[in-house]
Amino acid sequence: MDHTRSSDTPMTVAVVEAVSSxxxxxxxxxxxxxxxxxxxxxxxxxxxxxxxxCTVSFPFSDSHVTIENGERIVVEAPETTSMRP
Known part of the structure; x- marks a missing residue:
């Protein structure tokens, strides 16, 4: 699932919104x-x-989150990504 963050929304809020959705x-x-x-x-x-x-990836809750260029937040199930320890 892709989520686009508006520039006036803090990244932490946008991540939580994207993952909850x-x-x-x-x-x-x-x-x-x-x-x-x-x-x-x-x-x-x-x-x-x-x-x-900038790209940042991390596991959160039951999902894997990737933030790309400060706007695009991609949320996926962990088994669809290759997570590294």
Missing amino acids: FENCDPTDLPPLYDTLDADALDALFETDGGRG
């Missing part, structure tokens, strides 16, 4: 994103210049 659940049913990664650092990475040219 993909997993068909309420955002409050997801584990805290800060248990997976440094949420402040994620927002800061995409705040300065929008994250153009």
